[in-house]
Amino acid sequence: MAEEKAIAVKNLKKYFKRVKAVDDISFEVKYGELFALLGQNGAGKSTTIRILTNLAVPTSGYIEVAGYNVLKAPTNVRRNIGLVAEKIILYDNLTAMENIKFFSRLYGMKDSVIETRAESFLKLFDIWNFKDMLISKMSTGMKQKINLARALVPDPKIIFLDEPTLGLDPVSTKHIRDFIINLRKNGKTIVYTTHVLHDVELMNVDKVAIMRRGKIVAIGTLNEIKKHFKKAEIVEIETDVELSQSEINGKILEQEGGYMKVEVEDLNKFMKEITNLNVHIRNFKTLEPSLEDIYIEISEGGATGKEREDITV
Ligand SMILES: Nc1ncnc2c1ncn2[C@@H]1O[C@H](COP(=O)(O)OP(=O)(O)OP(=O)(O)O)[C@@H](O)[C@H]1O
Ligand SMILES: [Mg+2]
Known part of the structure; x- marks a missing residue:
């Protein structure tokens, strides 16, 4: 299996009755890349991530993650990935630490290793003091941080982050942004969605894909996209x-x-x-031009008439 590709998606479609949530997209992510998936509300980002992480079944298409076919070898895929989903995946009636333990055990981790790693992430996210608090008592931002720690404790090779800074204050947002930059420095592969375009520019992402109504309308490095749409x-x-x-x-x-x-x-x-x-x-x-200038141009249909033309690296 070709190991240099962390993710390969070919002609992926996901239709919900009349809605073409994902409409024939293809892209690849190499190991070690930080890949930003952008697009307006309803563009199809979360649906794509849900399919890549085996939480949803595609209508058609081929998807390979960590060298495994997602539909044929879901267990192998799951062992190699971490997900911070759009809808926080935590049990309300368990504490932060109990949640982290519950999910990390699914990866076959020993409790002692889970505890050590959990401590380091919770301290890093400045939430260690709340390790024994029930999730139901936490604020949105606190939950989001626990959610992130939960996804990272098993040390996955490929990390999917669907709006990980949603509901976080500016300081925490910067924290998480810096943390993602660090993850990439440490060789992790990251697929990341956000509406905070400024973050994407600050994070020096390797590749950006912009989705619009289920399709990828632009894909490339930030510079390539800027050049193309300028x-x-x-x-x-x-x-x-x-x-x-x-x-x-x-x-x-x-x-x-x-x-x-x-x-x-x-x-x-x-x-x-x-x-x-x-x-x-x-x-x-x-x-x-800023990414925002271009994004608005593409998302609104654009005056250039170039918006339907895919650019591919
Ligand atoms: N389970 C579902 N049943 C029916 N339609 C769905 C379902 N999930 C998503 N959709 C539709 O698919 C489209 C894409 O939704 P998706 O959640 O992927 O968008 P998104 O790009 O993540 O948007 P946002 O930025 O708001 O999170 C939307 O029109 C949405 O209503
Ligand atoms: Mg979404």
Whole structure:
């Protein structure tokens, strides 16, 4: 079995009567990659994750996780994965530690090992003092942290995180974000969904897939996606004299004295013309569109008409 692929999905479909929750998607995740799955509410992210983790059966398609066919060898798949699901998987009438023990024993772990690992995660997430509290008494954020610890204690190779920072305060969110970055540094494979696009940019993810109505409409590195969907170059330029719209080959978006923010169709042409004006350029920089700009462009149907065109690395 090809070991370099942590996940291989081919022509996956999941239809619920009239809803095409997942509509013929294919993608691969390599071992050690941090893969972000994005998309609006109802795009099909959680359904995809549920199928990959054997919690739901696909309508059709081929799925391999950790080298095993998910439908044919679900037990082998489960042994290699950890899941922080959208709906928190914890027993309300058990304590945090009891929950972690219950789920980790399913992986065949010894209690002493479970306890040591649980302690380190609960301390890391700043929730050790609540280890003996019933889940039913916990706040959403506390539950989410326990949920995360529960998924990580068995030390799975591949980790699925479906909105792991949902309901967490900004400090805890940063904590978890840093923690995910660390997991990746330690060689884990991570499939991660979130609506916090800024996090995706901060986390230096290896690959991003954007889903829309069950389909993957963009897939690639963050830079590839940005490049592909970028309509025009945004340039910031500072000159010693104020330039007027008629002098430059671009649309002035902002201007204050010699400072301008310009949308430029052809950067070379723009540069040549500016050079010919014989003005002194104090500062010049091209701005990257944010993931949010692109995401909104894609999700809303986009003005570029490029949104249905898949890009694949
Ligand atoms: N068990 C189900 N029965 C019927 N329809 C379902 C079921 N589960 C999901 N769906 C539908 O499938 C579509 C995709 O849902 P899914 O939960 O995968 O979206 P999502 O991308 O995770 O959204 P969110 O960002 O809101 O979590 C939605 O239209 C949803 O209503
Ligand atoms: Mg979801």
